[in-house]
Amino acid sequence: MSKAEDAQPLGGPAPKRQRSPPQGFNPTKYVVLSYKTLDTFARRLEAADPERFSVYETKWGKFDDSGMDNIVMGGFSPVNVVMRSHVLFLADFNSNDAILSQLHVLVMLCESFIATLTIYLPYLPTATMERITVEGEVATANTVCRILSGLPHTGGPSRIMFYDLHTLQNRFYLHTGAIATMHTTIPLIKEVLARKGSPIEAIAFPDEGAQKRFGSLFAEYDVVTCGKKRVGNERNVVIQDGDCQGKHVLIIDDMVKTGGTLVECAKALMLHGASAVSAYCAHAAFPHGAEYRFCKGGDRAVFSTFFVTNSNTTVVERILALPKEETLFEVLDILPLVINDL
Structure with a gap:
């Protein structure tokens, strides 16, 4: 399954x-x-x-x-x-x-x-x-x-x-x-991290904004902060703070569309010695079928697991319809949070 x-x-x-x-x-x-x-x-x-x-x-x-x-x-x-x-x-x-x-x-x-x-x-x-x-x-x-x-x-x-x-x-x-x-949906991904045998050893944020917003919720983990740095005419994602050497890193962000910045962040982490990289985004937007790019064989299939919630129903239906042999996604159910937050 x-x-x-x-x-x-x-x-x-x-x-x-x-x-x-x-x-x-x-x-x-x-x-x-x-x-x-x-x-x-x-x-x-x-x-x-x-x-x-x-x-x-x-x-x-x-x-x-x-x-x-x-x-x-x-x-x-x-x-x-x-x-x-x-x-x-x-x-x-x-x-x-x-x-x-x-x-x-x-x-x-x-x-x-x-x-x-x-x-x-x-x-x-x-x-x-x-x-x-x-x-x-x-x-x-x-x-x-x-x-x-x-x-x-x-x-x-x-x-x-x-x-x-x-x-x-x-x-x-x-x-x-x-x-x-x-x-916030962060309790959902924290439940994943609390699973027995979870491989995640460090948390990364794609920019300082995400780190300021969510960083305090992961005080028990090593934290890596990425950001964009101008090199010539290009702005490249670099590691600004933290050590990911030999660790399975989970990138945390609020939303993903095409996922370009997430992928560049993952590549920077791997370049600095991360053993593996996964991602969590609360909201999956994925315009024009962009989710396929993150499946096995896709040009952005750099993550061990890509966690999202079912907050955006239309897109999640597409994700759940992906062939099981191709998907790298795991969808987390927001419904228990809604019941409690009401």
């Missing part, structure tokens, strides 16, 4: 590992609604704790003549269970079309006399566009957050759950109608 198949984060059984709630803790009960790509995740959430989560299916259709949204929300008929309830909406902003469809729903929910609205949005694809470098360029992270901030009040602001947000200042783009709560 492949590493990706073994994890089974999308369609596998409900997770068993959860922290014990503090004595006297009375967890909020949620009506759970989801975008279509997260329907399976929603059902797994309900299976994990049916007393706390009740899922209602939404029909995400389009009108044949115009192609415009024709959405029918679950939980309103034949009995309205949404009114006065705490609503958890599982969001997936994987495309412009998906974002607009879900904004229609979020506005409607806020105007449906609900008690509170919590939006699970672990991966924000626009987060890398938090600022502009050329006049006229649009900082889409700012505009998306402004739109979310404009949601109608439900008596208080909506809660947006982010995980390992690529640029932490994005949270401050939210205001008035929506406030972010910040969470």
